[in-house]
Amino acid sequence: MERVDVLAIGAHPDDVEMSCGGTLIKLARAGWRVGIVDCTRGELGSRGTVEIREQEAAKAAALLGAVVRENLGLPDGNVTVTLDAVTALVRLFRFYRPQIVLFPPPFERHPDHEQVHRLVRAAYFHSGLAKLVTVGPDGQPQSPYRPRQLFCYMQAYEFQPSFYVDISDVYEDKVRAVQAHASQVYVPGISPEDEPETVLSRPEFWELLEVRARYFGIRIGVRYAEAFLALTPLGIPTLAIWLQPDP
Ligand SMILES: [Zn+2]
Numbered sequence: 001m002e003r004v005d006v007l008a009i010g011a012h013p014d015d016v017e018m019s020c021g022g023t024l025i026k027l028a029r030a031g032w033r034v035g036i037v038d039c040t041r042g043e044l045g046s047r048g049t050v051e052i053r054e055q056e057a058a059k060a061a062a063l064l065g066a067v068v069r070e071n072l073g074l075p076d077g078n079v080t081v082t083l084d085a086v087t088a089l090v091r092l093f094r095f096y097r098p099q100i101v102l103f104p105p106p107f108e109r110h111p112d113h114e115q116v117h118r119l120v121r122a123a124y125f126h127s128g129l130a131k132l133v134t135v136g137p138d139g140q141p142q143s144p145y146r147p148r149q150l151f152c153y154m155q156a157y158e159f160q161p162s163f164y165v166d167i168s169d170v171y172e173d174k175v176r177a178v179q180a181h182a183s184q185v186y187v188p189g190i191s192p193e194d195e196p197e198t199v200l201s202r203p204e205f206w207e208l209l210e211v212r213a214r215y216f217g218i219r220i221g222v223r224y225a226e227a228f229l230a231l232t233p234l235g236i237p238t239l240a241i242w243l244q245p246d247p
Contacts, residue, residue, distance in 0.1 A: 004035035004068060007098035007147070009089075009120055011079060011112035012042045013057040013071075014181040014200075018209065019153035020102050021064060021174040022167025023226050028065025029170070035068040035096055036061055037089070039116050040076035047195040048183030060180035063173065068096070079115040081122055089123035091134050094142035101147045105229055109156035117152070124150060152229040154212075161227035162234060164216050168223035171213060178209065 006027050010016040016024070016036050028034045038057060041050045048056075054071075061069040072088050079085075093101075103120040104113040126132050128146035136142045154161070167174060182190040185200045199205065216225035 002068075002095060003033070003097040005032040005098065006100045006102065007035045007037060007092075007096055008066075008102040008153075009037045009039065009104075009116065011039050011104060011110065011116040012045070012076065013038045013040075013053050014042070014060070014178065014184050015104070015113070015155065016102075016153075017060050017064065017174070017177045017181065019104075019155050020226055020228075021177045022170050022213070022224065023102070023153075023165045023228075024064045024066065025170040025173050025177070026165070026167065034064065034066045035070070035098065036064070036066050037070045037072060037092060039072045039074045039079055039085075039119070040112065041071060041073065042076055044076035045184065046198050047192070047201060052183045053181070056181045056183060060177045063177040063180055077112065079112040079119065081115060081118045085119055086122045086126055087134060089119060090127045090132065091136065091142065093123060093127040093147065094134060094145045095136050097145050098147050100149045100151065102151050102153050102228075104155055105152040105157070105159055107157055107159070113155055120150070150231055152231070154227045154229070159227075159229050161216070162230035164220045164225040164227050166217070166220065166222040166225050167213065168217060168225075171224040175206075175209070 008016040008020055008024055024034050042053045043050050057069060070092060074085055101120065104117045106117050108114045124146060128144050130144045134142045178185055179187050185205055186203045191201065213224040216227050217223045
């Protein structure tokens with residue numbers, strides 16, 4: 001059984017690391033099986049090549065502790081919610097059977113992020129339809145399956161988070177996973193200096209990453225946190241999650 005517990009889906013090969021890398025590292029360290037799906041190879045990026053970005057994505061996946069990293073091979077800069085794209089993602093949902101899916105928020109600066117949001121919502125719905133027949137990698141018909149929870153991570157645009165995840169213990173490890181994408185982000189001595197400058201390739205990018213994690217951490221009384229948006233109301237089983245027995 002190839003199933004994963006949590007599947008993080010991104011439009012581009014470094015999206016997941018930046019937006020929910022700490023959350024994934026914590027899950028993997030706790031023994032949960034974490035998987036990643038990148039929808040494009042990032043071939044339209046101003047820096048790096050598809051080959052370099054593939055190697056960087058593999059290195060980052062190892063640093064995050066992900067057991068699998070797939071790529072849908074959709075066109076970078078032109079992700080669209082086609083029947084083929086939805087079916088490709090349905091096959092992955094039914095194959096890996098994730099309980100939780102993390103994906104881009106509905107309103108984003110990059111059109112691909114918004115398209116991946118819609119793609120995931122469509123695949124989530126279609127994946128549960130019994131009469132939608134798909135075939136797995138083994139050639140066998142797949143059973144319908146719907147993940148239990150969909151949560152959006154935060155990218156360029158801010159939203160009012162539904163909850164925050166404390167990533168204080170793993171923040172430095174998250175930074176290392178993002179640094180694996182040295183063709184995209186500023187890593188002194190490693191990043192190429194002769195390629196066009198982008199928002200990510202300036203040293204200030206690291207301040208941006210840290211300031212946001214710090215700010216979210218402050219909001220929940222810890223050092224660093226990542227923020228998420230739930231599409232449906234969230235319940236907790238008991239207030240006892242905030243209770244501690246008398247010493
Ligand atoms: Zn992206």
